Amino acid sequence: MALPLFTRTRPVPVIESDPEPWSEIGETWMPEGITVVERYWNQANAVVLVYSGDESCYYHVVTCLGCHFNVAHDPDGSRDHRLTLNDAGRVANEHATTCRALSRTIPDRPNDDDARDQLRKTVLGCQLRDKDAEIHLSAFDLGRLTLQRTNGWIETELQQLAADRPDLVVAQTSYGTPKNYFVLPRPEELRG
Structure with missing residues (x-):
């Protein structure tokens, strides 16, 4: 009787694990409050979003999730208006063909207090020196x-900001509901 040359066999380990999921890079991300209309990929596969914040989806914003490119007006300066879908698509495509930034992580949804702080900073950024500024x-x-x-x-x-800070924001009502908001100018003693 002949013995085999190699008698010991090692069992093949069975590894059953799911592959690690890819992190979200913006391919399907739809944050609350906006409508993503188009997505473009830059040279390093970061997503360039074309989105709208209004219900009619008439005006658009272009944002790159790789670099900090973020525009709502035509950057060429040839037209001084907000971006329509055609213009936004053109701007997004131009940016995507030249941008080489790697994809950043998608921003987490802030809690309500942080979101209120961001809203207040935006309101303060609209404040003019000597006249009321309407906030849209x-x-x-x-x-x-x-x-x-x-x-x-x-x-x-x-x-709520108009109720809490009437020295900063005024809400103009129409038929009992606020329709227009105005940021008041800084008081004379705070101007520098």
Whole structure:
């Protein structure tokens, strides 16, 4: 009887594990308060989003999730208006073809206190030196990816800010509901 040359066999270990999921890079991300209309990929596969913060989806913002590119107006300067879908697509495509930034992590949804602070900073950024400045919901469009709140939430917070700080924000009502918000100029003693 002949013995085999190699008698010991090692059992093959069975490893049953799910592959690690890919981190979200913006391919399917839809934050609260915005509508993502188009997505472009830059040279390093970071996502360039075209999104809208208004219900009609007429005006758009272009944001790169790789670098800090974020525009709501035509950067060429040839037209001084907000971006329509065609213009936003053109701007996003131009940026995606030249950007080489790697994808950043998607911003987490902030808690309500942090979102209120961001809203107040945006309101203060609209303040003019010597006259009232009207605030439109579009003033918050560039920060929508970090704010991640609906227009209803923003309007409610603006109403609350007008009630809490009448020296800063005034809500002009129409038929009992606030329709327009104005940021008052800084008091004379705070101007520098």
